[in-house]
Structures are given as C-alpha cells and as structure tokens.
Amino acid sequence: MRTLRLGTRRSQLAVTQSTLVAEMLRAQGHIVELVEIVSDGDRTQAANTPLTSANSTGVFVSAxxxxxxxxxxxxxxxxxxxxxxxxxxxxxxxxxxxxEDPRDVIVARDGLTLGELPPGSRVGTGSPRRVAQIKALGLGLELAGIRGNVDTRIGKVRSGEFDAVVLARAGLARIDRLDEVTEVLDPIQVLPAPGQGALAVECRAGDADADVRKILTSLDDAPTRAAVEAERAVLATLEGGCAAPIGTLADVVEGEEGPELWVRAVALSLDGSLSVRLSASGPLEDAAGVGRRLAEEMLAEGAADLTDDPADPGQAVMDTGGSPQTAPEQDKVHNA
Known part of the structure; x- marks a missing residue:
C-alpha cells in the first residue's frame, strides 16, 4: 500500500492540524507519514521580521x-x-x-473583555483587519503589532507587555487552549478573515496523482466548501489580499426553499473610520457568484477607496495610536 506523505509546517498548530487530517486518512485504512517543511513565514517569524513588511499573501503556503x-x-x-x-x-x-468556529477571540489580563479594557490598554494583533475593526469600535485602545506562536503571544499578556491579544478561536480549539479565552468576539463587532477556521488539503493536479485526489475527496465537506467559496469570492473581487482590512463570513441558513448562504462582509479604511458593510444571500450551488455579486455591490458603494494598501505596509499593524485618527464627518456605513 502506498504511503501518503503529508507536508506540514513545524508549528504546534500546523502539526496538530496536519495530524487531524492524517488520523482521518488512517481511519480509512491509509498509511500516512508527516513531513515537516519550513516556510519563509516561519523563517521571518523566527527572525522577528514583521510579516506585513513583505508580501504576506500565501507566505506560509509557498514552501x-x-x-x-x-x-x-x-x-x-x-x-x-x-x-x-x-x-x-x-x-x-x-x-x-x-x-471550526471561525470567530476571533480575546485573551486579556484579569479575565477582561474587550469593552472592559481601560482606554489606552495595549492590544496585540498582527492583522490590519482586526486593527481596523477594533478601532472602529471607538474604545480608545492602543493597537500594536505582534508576531510569534500562540505561546509567545499569550505569554506577552502574562508578562504584562500587552493587556490583551486577538487570536482565532479555531486555532486555540485545535490545541486545546480555549480555557484561556476571555471573550469570543461577535461577528457584528469583528468579522473574521475569509476562510478562517477551515482547513484546506491540496495535492498535485494531473492523472499521475488521480488516486491521491480520489482518496482526499472523501474528506471534503460540502457546506463548508460553499461558505468559504463565497467568502473567498468576496476577497478576490475586492482584490484585498490577506493583509487588507476586509472581513467576511458566510453561514449556511435555512431559506424558504431549503438551505442557502447568508454572507456578510465589511471593507474598512486602515484607521477604521470609514467602512462599507453589506450582506447578501443565495443558493449554495452558486456560492462564488453570491460572494462576487456582494463584493461588486460593495465596490459600487465605494469599497475600492478603502482597501488600497498603505504606502508603508507595516503601518496598519505597527500604528500604536490608542485613539481613532481624525476622520471625515461622513462615515460610509451600510447595514444590511
């Protein structure tokens, strides 16, 4: 029987996620070997290089x-x-x-929630999407860039360097660290990244690996694929990339004629002062179309003016101003 070589990054979370897939395949009777691969993202992280100073789209994927x-x-x-x-x-x-649950979470000192943190509290996140949405809440928090694995980030809260950090709930769930979460953020406040909480499995295309593709197809979850296809269509149409201040979440809900997608999305200025927020619904079998049309409507409402990269790509993360920057009086917000 052929041994399936499964590539994984070396981080605890990556190995845990890869092991999950390996166990699913082993349960079907397949032999699976984990092969550790070092990515450029891992190297820059080890060197404490800000991820946003490079092209972060796919930085953990290319290796x-x-x-x-x-x-x-x-x-x-x-x-x-x-x-x-x-x-x-x-x-x-x-x-x-x-x-997994795609929402973002807070790990804060003294068991505090985001709204309970005093103005000026230092909150760590490496995501412009999170920075923009948290700034939009007007809490007067100081947002600062942070790198490292889960232990490193939570450790900075325990040491007092940060009052809180923002993380993905899914990652903490997979490594059994949910007991450290002090608040799960409602998507009404902070929409997650497209595809957050989902795992993707790739293999080579072509007839030579048709047997591998057939094996892996059995792992595919149709409702999850529909949801993330809609979210990724929003992102692709807005041309934001992973570092852009764009959040979106698709849920499978019960419609009048059966299950359908409900997709929410937001595009924000880097300081969170301006946003375009819309939602749409449609059939699961047209997931990408639902997401694309939603994004096109957002572009028509001015989203293109909000998603341009800053002159300094690191500014969105490294800006430590605690209060929202002075903004135009007109805030383009559309609530669906």
Missing part, C-alpha cells in the same frame, strides 16, 4: 506547494485563510474539512 511540485510530499494541509484566492498551476484544492 508546502514547492514541496508538492518537487514530489517531496503527496498532500499538504493549510489554514484556508492563508491560501491566495488565485489558483496555483499544477495544484488542486481537493478537500475542505468541516469548519
């Missing part, structure tokens, strides 16, 4: 894809939110696993 192309591995597991929205020649996204 695994290179290993696939080189036939060093047979499949790779990614956090779906890390995957670029454009296809990779010679690579198939063959399975999307059932999704």
């Amino acid at each position: 695994l894809r290179d290993a696939l192309h080189a036939k060093e591995i047979d499949l790779a597991v990614h956090s779906l939110k890390d995957l670029p929205t454009y296809p990779e020649d010679g690579i198939d996204l063959v399975a999307i696993l059932p999704r």
Whole structure:
C-alpha cells in the first residue's frame, strides 16, 4: 500500500492540524507519514521580521506547494485563510474539512473583555483587519503589532507587555487552549478573515496523482466548501489580499426553499473610520457568484477607496495610536 506523505509546517498548530487530517486518512485504512517543511513565514517569524513588511499573501503556503511540485510530499494541509484566492498551476484544492468556529477571540489580563479594557490598554494583533475593526469600535485602545506562536503571544499578556491579544478561536480549539479565552468576539463587532477556521488539503493536479485526489475527496465537506467559496469570492473581487482590512463570513441558513448562504462582509479604511458593510444571500450551488455579486455591490458603494494598501505596509499593524485618527464627518456605513 502506498504511503501518503503529508507536508506540514513545524508549528504546534500546523502539526496538530496536519495530524487531524492524517488520523482521518488512517481511519480509512491509509498509511500516512508527516513531513515537516519550513516556510519563509516561519523563517521571518523566527527572525522577528514583521510579516506585513513583505508580501504576506500565501507566505506560509509557498514552501508546502514547492514541496508538492518537487514530489517531496503527496498532500499538504493549510489554514484556508492563508491560501491566495488565485489558483496555483499544477495544484488542486481537493478537500475542505468541516469548519471550526471561525470567530476571533480575546485573551486579556484579569479575565477582561474587550469593552472592559481601560482606554489606552495595549492590544496585540498582527492583522490590519482586526486593527481596523477594533478601532472602529471607538474604545480608545492602543493597537500594536505582534508576531510569534500562540505561546509567545499569550505569554506577552502574562508578562504584562500587552493587556490583551486577538487570536482565532479555531486555532486555540485545535490545541486545546480555549480555557484561556476571555471573550469570543461577535461577528457584528469583528468579522473574521475569509476562510478562517477551515482547513484546506491540496495535492498535485494531473492523472499521475488521480488516486491521491480520489482518496482526499472523501474528506471534503460540502457546506463548508460553499461558505468559504463565497467568502473567498468576496476577497478576490475586492482584490484585498490577506493583509487588507476586509472581513467576511458566510453561514449556511435555512431559506424558504431549503438551505442557502447568508454572507456578510465589511471593507474598512486602515484607521477604521470609514467602512462599507453589506450582506447578501443565495443558493449554495452558486456560492462564488453570491460572494462576487456582494463584493461588486460593495465596490459600487465605494469599497475600492478603502482597501488600497498603505504606502508603508507595516503601518496598519505597527500604528500604536490608542485613539481613532481624525476622520471625515461622513462615515460610509451600510447595514444590511
């Protein structure tokens, strides 16, 4: 029987996620070997280089894809939110696993929630999306860039360097650290990144690996795939990339004629003072179309003016101003 070589990054979360996929395949009777791959994102993280100073779209993905192309591995597991929205020649996204809770969470000192933190409290996040949405709440918090794994980030709260950090709930759930969460953020306040909470499995395209694709197809979860396809269509149409201040979340809900998608999205200025927020619904079988049309409507409402990259790509993360910057009086917000 063929041994399936599964590529994974070395971080605790990546290995945990890859092991989850490996166990699913082993339960079907397959032999799976984990192969650790070091990505450029891991190297810059180890060197404490700000991720936003480089092209962060797919920074944790390219090494695994290179290993696939080189036939060093047979499949790779990614956090779906890390995957670029454009296809990779010679690579198939063959399975999307059932999704964990996609919401963001707060890990704060003294068990505090975001709203309970005093003005001027230092909150760590490496995401312009989170920075913009938290600034839009007008809490007067100081947003500062942060890198490192979960232990490093939470450790900075325990040491007093930060009052709180913002993390993805899904990652903490997978490594059994949910007991450290002090608040789960409502998507009404902070919409997650496209694809957050979902795992993607890729393999080589072509007839030579048709047997691998057939094996992996059994892992695909149709409702999750529909939801994330809609979210990624929003992102692709807005041309934001992973570092852009764009949040979106698609839910499968019960419509008049059966299950359908309900998609929410927001695009924000980097300081959170301006936003375009809309929602749409549509059939699961047209997931990408629902997301694309929603994004097109957002563009018509001015979203393109909000999603341009700043002159200094690190500014959105490294800006530590505690209070929202002075903004125009007209705040373009559309509540669906």
